[in-house]
Amino acid sequence: MFRSPVARQAVKALNINTRPAAVTAASRPAVANTFFRGLSSTAPRANDEAEKAKKDPLLSATTKAPEGTIDAEGRFARVDESLQIEYPDDEHMPRSPVVQGRGGMHFKRTLAQFSLENKVTLVTGGARGLGLVMAQSIVASGSDLAIVDLNKAEAEEQAQKLVEQFRKENPGLEQMPNVTAHYADVADPTSVNEAISEVIAKHGKIDNLVTSAGFTENFDAISYPHDRLQKLWGVNVDGTYLFATGVAKHLMERKVPGSIVMIGSMSGAIVNVPQPQAPYNAAKAAVRQLAASFAVEWAGHDIRVNCISPGYMLTALTRKILDENPELRDKWISLIPVGKMGTPEDLMGPVTFLLSDAAKYITGADIRVDGGYTLT
Numbered sequence: 001m002f003r004s005p006v007a008r009q010a011v012k013a014l015n016i017n018t019r020p021a022a023v024t025a026a027s028r029p030a031v032a033n034t035f036f037r038g039l040s041s042t043a044p045r046a047n048d049e050a051e052k053a054k055k056d057p058l059l060s061a062t063t064k065a066p067e068g069t070i071d072a073e074g075r076f077a078r079v080d081e082s083l084q085i086e087y088p089d090d091e092h093m094p095r096s097p098v099v100q101g102r103g104g105m106h107f108k109r110t111l112a113q114f115s116l117e118n119k120v121t122l123v124t125g126g127a128r129g130l131g132l133v134m135a136q137s138i139v140a141s142g143s144d145l146a147i148v149d150l151n152k153a154e155a156e157e158q159a160q161k162l163v164e165q166f167r168k169e170n171p172g173l174e175q176m177p178n179v180t181a182h183y184a185d186v187a188d189p190t191s192v193n194e195a196i197s198e199v200i201a202k203h204g205k206i207d208n209l210v211t212s213a214g215f216t217e218n219f220d221a222i223s224y225p226h227d228r229l230q231k232l233w234g235v236n237v238d239g240t241y242l243f244a245t246g247v248a249k250h251l252m253e254r255k256v257p258g259s260i261v262m263i264g265s266m267s268g269a270i271v272n273v274p275q276p277q278a279p280y281n282a283a284k285a286a287v288r289q290l291a292a293s294f295a296v297e298w299a300g301h302d303i304r305v306n307c308i309s310p311g312y313m314l315t316a317l318t319r320k321i322l323d324e325n326p327e328l329r330d331k332w333i334s335l336i337p338v339g340k341m342g343t344p345e346d347l348m349g350p351v352t353f354l355l356s357d358a359a360k361y362i363t364g365a366d367i368r369v370d371g372g373y374t375l376t
């Protein structure tokens with residue numbers, strides 16, 4: 001359950017920790033920038049390890065430097081095991097607003113192949129956060145939409161809002177997109193199959209899939225509760241697998257092309273600091289590799305499968321966590337080359353592109369939308 005005391009605890013943990021996990025140019029230890037060693041110098045002989053470390057700049061700059069003698073190399077890239085952030089209960093979840101003014105009628109020339117007209121797209125986890133905003137870009141690009149979420153009431157509410165927003169942005173347009181809401185627990189095969197059948201019954205078909213249902217939470221690896229570990233992998237990995245295979249089977253039966261976009265994370269490629277999240281990182285690496293494997297397996301069926309790996313994105317939920325953890329926010333931002341977090345809107349273009357014919361020859365790709373985080 002998400003409790004702000006937990007978040008406060010995290011801040012406290014960060015504050016009391018003597019090993020800052022993120023580095024800014026200003027806070028980088030001078031020794032890293034200024035030490036040099038003459039070509040002819042030899043390491044001084046000393047009996048005392050600490051004294052030896054102090055005198056030898058090379059030795060003192062390694063992680064092997066005795067504890068407490070000098071700042072150890074690598075201290076900024078370490079996980080802080082005391083930091084815990086649990087995924088909130090549904091009732092504590094902040095709501096996501098529908099994006100204003102990003103769709104709509106426009107007369108700017110662009111390629112017709114970016115259009116998703118005459119398609120039906122299913123988005124898992126589409127009631128909130130990144131899934132909701134990507135769903136909105138899909139509707140704005142001409143596709144009908146099925147939002148599938150654990151939280152059906154919110155999915156229904158957002159489906160209505162998406163159509164209202166579309167109507168506002170497209171005055172005079174007679175045909176409104178067909179946007180429906182459906183329940184599924186993506187980790188449960190029966191629930192997934194029922195949802196897919198329900199969507200096909202309502203829309204007649206499914207052409208595209210975006211798997212955005214997923215979550216993260218932070219516990220150190222040793223004390224990660226086993227039931228939560230299974231749930232995390234169940235939603236992030238099984239959920240992606242089950243929906244992708246279910247929709248691919250439907251496309252193969254219809255003998256039509258399709259496009260699948262899986263939402264991974266930069267955490268599938270790097271290890272985030274300072275928050276400990278080994279199972280999430282492993283889950284997102286699995287998502288990326290599933291996308292690549294399915295891309296190869298289904299290439300002969302004209303089904304493209306790609307992955308989008310977002311960096312730190314400001315959703316209603318991350319905004320709430322970071323508002324309560326300003327230290328964590330500052331540390332995250334200090335590690336992003338572009339110097340700011342992403343917004344859900346930053347995924348609107350990439351997801352539309354990958355679903356559309358503009359990406360017809362792209363399959364098995366992983367598009368990182370992370371402000372350059374994974375480059376450094």
Ligand SMILES: NC(=O)c1ccc[n+]([C@@H]2O[C@H](COP(=O)([O-])OP(=O)(O)OC[C@H]3O[C@@H](n4cnc5c(N)ncnc54)[C@H](O)[C@@H]3O)[C@@H](O)[C@H]2O)c1
Nearest residue numbers: 125127128129130149150185186212213214265310312313
């Ligand atoms: N927000 C970020 O910074 C960020 C960064 C990288 C990757 N991601 C990934 O993007 C995806 C979306 O994240 P978000 O930030 O929008 O999260 P979110 O919590 O705002 O939204 C997730 C949605 O998924 C739904 N969901 C959760 N469990 C489900 C289940 N078992 N079955 C069906 N629906 C379920 C929730 O009800 C919610 O509507 C996740 O896979 C996440 O790991 C997020």
